[in-house]
Amino acid sequence: MTTTVPLIYSFPEFLGVAEAVADHVISAQNMTLYNTLDHAQIELIKQDKLSRPSLLNSSSALSLSGNGNGNGVNGKVKKEKKKKVDIRFKIAISGGSLIKILKEGLLSRQDEIEWDKWDVYFADERLVPFESDDSNYGQAKRELFDNISGDIKPNIYHIDEALIDDPQECADVYEKLLIRNFAKKDSVKLPMFDLLLLGCAPDGHIASLFPKYGEQLREKLAWCLPVLNAPSGPENRITLSIPVICHAHRVTFVVEGLTKAPIMRTIMERPEKGLPSSIVNEGAAGRVTWFVDDDALNDCYDITKKKYKFLSINDPNS
Numbered sequence: 001m002t003t004t005v006p007l008i009y010s011f012p013e014f015l016g017v018a019e020a021v022a023d024h025v026i027s028a029q030n031m032t033l034y035n036t037l038d039h040a041q042i043e044l045i046k047q048d049k050l051s052r053p054s055l056l057n058s059s060s061a062l063s064l065s066g067n068g069n070g071n072g073v074n075g076k077v078k079k080e081k082k083k084k085v086d087i088r089f090k091i092a093i094s095g096g097s098l099i100k101i102l103k104e105g106l107l108s109r110q111d112e113i114e115w116d117k118w119d120v121y122f123a124d125e126r127l128v129p130f131e132s133d134d135s136n137y138g139q140a141k142r143e144l145f146d147n148i149s150g151d152i153k154p155n156i157y158h159i160d161e162a163l164i165d166d167p168q169e170c171a172d173v174y175e176k177l178l179i180r181n182f183a184k185k186d187s188v189k190l191p192m193f194d195l196l197l198l199g200c201a202p203d204g205h206i207a208s209l210f211p212k213y214g215e216q217l218r219e220k221l222a223w224c225l226p227v228l229n230a231p232s233g234p235e236n237r238i239t240l241s242i243p244v245i246c247h248a249h250r251v252t253f254v255v256e257g258l259t260k261a262p263i264m265r266t267i268m269e270r271p272e273k274g275l276p277s278s279i280v281n282e283g284a285a286g287r288v289t290w291f292v293d294d295d296a297l298n299d300c301y302d303i304t305k306k307k308y309k310f311l312s313i314n315d316p317n318s
């Protein structure tokens, strides 16, 4: 494995991470829907006074860089045809502390979020009833989605709760849902999320891909995998596969806390160990961003950290 250096934004504390992640999410939303971050232009596009600049390919096949500035790839911008295209913001989230970060960061900026254009998927799910504290969907619903103000809600695509006792069937059904939504009439090899948000556990698992489950990490075809006997947390799970994760326009890791310091050092300084996130750093090179607090970077010496530059609003800290 060669050494690919991902973009790492560091923050002194949790709140800084939450504000920056929210800005990153809103920027990804605006780039996906409007192909610009310019608020004045976005307003004009919404009022039909300006065409949305679109890339030459369809929205599901765009290959934007993580921090595009709205001018399209290689300047190839053309005017969109008169007919309105229903562009959706396709985001996948995982569980854990990420949900709290999103709650903290997004709920205070709802006037900039077009929930009705969001399709929300789950990067992984623990196979427990939705009412359990361990359910990723359940937690996201209670903490985030139930707290959206107003009646406009995102489309949320969660697992079929009736299948939690059958991980294979549950994964197959979720994969079919992805195929239906992403492939439609076309045959696509992989779904392409506009943004995939992942955490990383102290044991190195991302989504529900665990470091010692080599066969799953080498999976090439399946979009969604069942996970049995997971070494931490609920035993049975489903997860998106590495090829699906690496195919997203933007893959963003959000990690905080001192307990993550040792694993962060291995990820950043020992990529040859082949941890799941190192595979993603390599496989999605150029599209991977890390938002990490200083505690989690405590043991890393050989990395370049950047200060996050707010794209959608003015920096709240300046």
Ligand SMILES: O=C(O)[C@H](O)[C@@H](O)[C@H](O)[C@H](O)COP(=O)(O)O
Pocket: 094, 095, 096, 097, 098, 124, 125, 126, 136, 198, 199, 200, 201, 202, 205, 206, 207, 208, 233
């Ligand atoms: O269901 C899961 O286990 C999660 O989706 C998982 O991949 C999570 O992102 C990490 O465990 C980090 O969780 P924390 O941020 O809470 O440590």
